[in-house]
Amino acid sequence: MNDSSFKVGITKTFPCSYLPDEEERLLIAIDERLQNKHSYSILMTEGFRRSGEQSYRPYCPNCNACQSIRVLVNDFSPSKSQKRSLKRNASFTIKHSEQMREYYYPLYENYINTFHQDGSMYPATVQQFESFISSKLTTQLFIETWCEINGIKQLICVAVTDVLTNGLSAVYTFYHPDFKSYGLGRFSILTQIDLCRQLNFPYLYLGYQIDDCQKMNYKNSYFPHERFISSKWLLVERKSSTG
Known part of the structure; x- marks a missing residue:
């Protein structure tokens, strides 16, 4: 992937979506040779992410707050709060689909x-x-979470996940607003970690951790994990036993 002949694009700078005082710019993998599972997996190890068919990485002029993060699945140990989440949602049924279903859209x-x-x-x-x-x-x-209410089964959450050569990548999770209190976004990460174990994958990629953005800094609570900083994956372990 160090081949300089690969074509990449750089976007114009625009206001950052996450940090109001910063400007954002993206590096885009536009080369057709990068549009396959093997190359996409390698790009993920180089700090890239995807939206739709487009693989990208932050390339901001004055900021490096976005850090790609991945959970070390084989060493992962849930915190106290994550154990409570697993216990609270234990009655839910988890199903997997390799196809996007029509009934996902209303949710x-x-x-x-x-x-x-x-x-x-x-x-x-x-x-x-x-x-x-x-x-x-x-x-x-597509990792589906179902519950049963008065004998009727209801889809309450879908976690969209990409299959890489060395792990899974959590793309996006959406859930029924009535179940917000169940913490389904965080619970879906736990279900994806479990799926990684079932598939013998060492990593779950969670996208970009942004410490100064409240809505994006939940990803750093799954330990141990690695952050992609200055072109290297650096290990981050839990400092205490608090959950």
């Missing part, structure tokens, strides 16, 4: 239109949903 639309009215994805549309979630770069898994 996604409800989630976006309830929680993200101030974001670029509002209002949700089918076209936006499909272009954002689906990808031909690699195999996808």
Whole structure:
């Protein structure tokens, strides 16, 4: 992947979506030779991420706050709060699908239109949903969380996950607003860690950790993990036993 002949693009700078006083710029993998599972997996080890069919990495002029983060699955140990999450949600049924189902969209639309009215994805549309979630770069898994209420089964959460050569990559999670108190976003990470173990994958990639952005700094609570800093993966372990 160090071949200088690979074509990449650099976007113009624009206001950062996460830190209001910063400007954002992206490095885009545009070379057709990078549009496959093997290359996409290598790009992930180099701090890239994807949105739809586009693989990118922050390339900001004056900021390096975005740090790619991945959980070390074989050494992961849940905190006290994560154990409580697993216990609280133990009655839910977890299913896996390799295809995007039509019944995902109403759940996604409800989630976006309830929680993200101030974001670029509002209002949700089918076209936006499909272009954002689906990808031909690699195999996808959709991790479904179901509950049963009065004998009726209800889909309450979907975690969209990419299959890499060395792990899974958590792409996006959306859930029913009525179940917000169950912490389904964080619970879905635990279900993906468990799936990594089932598939004998050493890593779960969680995207970018941004310490100074409240809505993005939940990813650093799964230990041990590694952060991609200055082109190296650096180990971060839990400092105490508090959960």
